[in-house]
Amino acid sequence: MKAFESKKSGRGSKIVVLVILVAIVGAGFVVSTLTPAKGAIGVGDNPYTRPYPMKHGYWKHQEEFYAFASGGQQGGIYVYGIPSMKLLSEIPIFNIDPAWGWTLANKEVKEMLTDPYTGEVVTTGDTHHTILSRKDAKYDGRWLFVNDKKSARMARMDLDTFRTKQILWLPNVNGGMHGFHSGPNTKLLVGNVEFEGYPEKKIRDYLNIPIDKLKGPYVSCVFGVEVAEDGTMKNKWQVWGPWQYDMVRVGWGAMDGWFINTAYNTERSVNTVGMFKRPEDYVFFWNIASIEKAIADKKYITSDEAPDVPVIRWKDVECYAAPCPLNPHGLDLEPSGRFAIVGGKATTIVRHIDFLKVKAEIDAKNFVGEEFGIPIISGDKTSGDIDAGLGPTHIEFDNEGYLYAGFFVDSDVKKIAMGGPWTKKHGKEPWSIVDTIPAHYSVGHLLVPGGDTAEPYGKYLVIMNKLTKDTFPPHGPLVTECHELVRIDQTPCPLIDQMPLPPETHYAQAIPVEMIAKKTKFIYDMKLPPKKPNVVYDYGKKEVHVVMTAVRSFFIPDSFTVPEGWKVNLTLTNVEQSYDISHGWALCDHDVMESIDPGETKEIVYTASREGVFWYYCLWFCSELHLEMRGRMIVIPEKEWSRDLEWKAK
Numbered sequence: 001m002k003a004f005e006s007k008k009s010g011r012g013s014k015i016v017v018l019v020i021l022v023a024i025v026g027a028g029f030v031v032s033t034l035t036p037a038k039g040a041i042g043v044g045d046n047p048y049t050r051p052y053p054m055k056h057g058y059w060k061h062q063e064e065f066y067a068f069a070s071g072g073q074q075g076g077i078y079v080y081g082i083p084s085m086k087l088l089s090e091i092p093i094f095n096i097d098p099a100w101g102w103t104l105a106n107k108e109v110k111e112m113l114t115d116p117y118t119g120e121v122v123t124t125g126d127t128h129h130t131i132l133s134r135k136d137a138k139y140d141g142r143w144l145f146v147n148d149k150k151s152a153r154m155a156r157m158d159l160d161t162f163r164t165k166q167i168l169w170l171p172n173v174n175g176g177m178h179g180f181h182s183g184p185n186t187k188l189l190v191g192n193v194e195f196e197g198y199p200e201k202k203i204r205d206y207l208n209i210p211i212d213k214l215k216g217p218y219v220s221c222v223f224g225v226e227v228a229e230d231g232t233m234k235n236k237w238q239v240w241g242p243w244q245y246d247m248v249r250v251g252w253g254a255m256d257g258w259f260i261n262t263a264y265n266t267e268r269s270v271n272t273v274g275m276f277k278r279p280e281d282y283v284f285f286w287n288i289a290s291i292e293k294a295i296a297d298k299k300y301i302t303s304d305e306a307p308d309v310p311v312i313r314w315k316d317v318e319c320y321a322a323p324c325p326l327n328p329h330g331l332d333l334e335p336s337g338r339f340a341i342v343g344g345k346a347t348t349i350v351r352h353i354d355f356l357k358v359k360a361e362i363d364a365k366n367f368v369g370e371e372f373g374i375p376i377i378s379g380d381k382t383s384g385d386i387d388a389g390l391g392p393t394h395i396e397f398d399n400e401g402y403l404y405a406g407f408f409v410d411s412d413v414k415k416i417a418m419g420g421p422w423t424k425k426h427g428k429e430p431w432s433i434v435d436t437i438p439a440h441y442s443v444g445h446l447l448v449p450g451g452d453t454a455e456p457y458g459k460y461l462v463i464m465n466k467l468t469k470d471t472f473p474p475h476g477p478l479v480t481e482c483h484e485l486v487r488i489d490q491t492p493c494p495l496i497d498q499m500p501l502p503p504e505t506h507y508a509q510a511i512p513v514e515m516i517a518k519k520t521k522f523i524y525d526m527k528l529p530p531k532k533p534n535v536v537y538d539y540g541k542k543e544v545h546v547v548m549t550a551v552r553s554f555f556i557p558d559s560f561t562v563p564e565g566w567k568v569n570l571t572l573t574n575v576e577q578s579y580d581i582s583h584g585w586a587l588c589d590h591d592v593m594e595s596i597d598p599g600e601t602k603e604i605v606y607t608a609s610r611e612g613v614f615w616y617y618c619l620w621f622c623s624e625l626h627l628e629m630r631g632r633m634i635v636i637p638e639k640e641w642s643r644d645l646e647w648k649a650k
């Protein structure tokens with residue numbers, strides 16, 4: 001077995017040991033890098049100077065793109081405008097957030113946050129990779145998807161309401177769902193499980209890889225999710241094997257029909273030092289048709305947990321590996337789909353892998369070794385290296401043949417002229433650095449509008465920094481994140497704005513305003529006429545069903561009675577037909593706090609657990625009589641209850 005070929009170029013010597021990296025991170029902050037770049041736009045001719053005095057509606061016409069940034073431990077999505085860098089909205093998903101009407105008292109939300117496999121309600125999440133839906137590998141503005149790294153689930157948001165419509169849970173795994181990407185037409189989503197796991201016995205037996213529950217190593221999977229015409233997601237397959245995976249890109253163009261992913265822990269270690277033992281790790285190339293064929297040939301099992309999801313062995317599908325720089329993180333696909341770009345976090349190397357050459361090696365069955373039955377492709381024959389800086393992270397692309405690679409340790413972004421057919425376009429030395437853009441500080445992901453598609457929009461780059469330090473006034477030990485806006489349609493690339501954003505964004509994408517703005521809903525389509533206000537008592541189930549309407553400045557009914565200990569099912573409709581007139585429904589001394597938009601109906605479920613008089617009131621300042629917009633829930637001990645106390649229509 002030969003896992004790695006020897007490297008003639010001495011790539012190994014460029015590998016920087018993690019310990020050194022950590023030391024340099026600290027030192028990097030001593031030097032301030034705020035000196036303006038030569039040729040930067042100066043005051044006076046700066047198109048970003050706002051008008052004074054400010055004209056009303058200025059920002060509405062100013063924005064070119066909506067940016068959707070995953071919120072990390074915020075559990076949802078931040079939405080802001082480019083180039084204004086002004087926060088517009090948040091989309092709650094995995095964390096409850098009454099500000100945006102996202103709570104467990106809301107029946108629909110609770111159902112989405114309930115794990116169908118364990119029954120547990122999970123209200124904390126960690127969003128990482130946004131996916132804007134696409135057609136022909138370009139954004140089409142239908143949906144936004146994002147994954148929860150912590151609990152192995154993913155969400156779909158509709159871009160007319162900016163709200164979450166579905167959460168799909170992944171069976172057989174306990175979380176650590178990291179890389180997430182879409183096929184060129186968003187019929188297939190592919191995701192990676194980063195944390196090696198200990199699946200149920202049926203899967204362990206089928207894989208037949210020795211696993212020690214206490215010491216490891218374990219196994220992991222890459223999975224496919226089918227997206228129906230109406231956006232509904234469904235678990236389609238899981239391919240299990242010996243490795244974990246980090247980032248993933250589903251190919252288009254030259255790489256159509258394939259997806260690629262990386263493993264930073266090809267060592268299969270369970271500790272940090274062990275994950276750096278090899279000189280290089282792997283990038284994998286997977287043929288999607290071979291996965292479909294394995295299913296058609298019945299080469300799979302299903303688990304007890306999910307009898308409808310095929311579990312396939314890695315060796316029953318077509319998969320190849322090529323060496324990649326030590327502990328890879330960023331893995332991105334250049335707009336034509338031909339070059340995969342991958343950086344090794346613990347090196348100075350950004351590697352460009354030519355898929356046409358990879359494919360030629362595969363077709364010629366020209367391999368340099370194998371591991372766990374996976375053929376290994378020569379790195380020297382298929383790739384080239386750029387020695388570009390310390391600690392490469394993520395990569396994005398523009399429409400002019402440049403790639404942008406972020407560096408955590410160097411705290412900068414290198415603008416690199418790409419080779420191949422791009423050389424003709426930019427006329428620069430192929431794979432050469434043309435600019436170094438300082439960042440503040442320690443770059444994670446980058447965003448170029450459309451930068452992960454076949455046709456990037458270019459013009460802007462947003463650098464998403466992991467550390468902020470002295471950028472903004474101090475605000476306690478937990479510090480905001482910083483998104484920095486850079487113009488990239490000129491070299492050198494000037495910094496034009498910095499925006500504080502609460503923790504902690506990972507990937508973000510941006511789409512032209514006109515693709516979304518024209519389809520935005522102003523008012524929900526209300527079923528007319530709305531149900532008449534009513535209260536019905538179900539003595540068998542000990543439930544009260546309340547149908548209520550909200551309109552400036554009344555709740556109808558404005559009081560109802562409940563026997564103590566009964567469940568309340570409240571169907572609340574905001575019957576307003578005016579834009580921006582949302583109402584709220586907060587119930588004192590109960591964990592109920594809802595927001596309800598014009599035309600919207602929500603089902604609110606809770607228990608009237610204590611005797612007393614409890615006011616409910618509107619949360620949004622909706623009219624001059626907002627404070628008066630309130631009502632009473634009167635809870636009567638069961639032994640004092642009689643049918644005469646039932647609410648009656650007036």
Ligand code: RUQ
Pocket residue numbers: 128129178329394444445506507
């Ligand atoms: S990856 S750490 Cu996008 Cu950097 Cu999650």
Ligand code: CUA
Pocket residue numbers: 551552553582583584618619620621622623626627629
């Ligand atoms: Cu309705 Cu305030």
Ligand code: CA
Pocket residue numbers: 264265266267275276277278280281326327
């Ligand atoms: Ca490694």
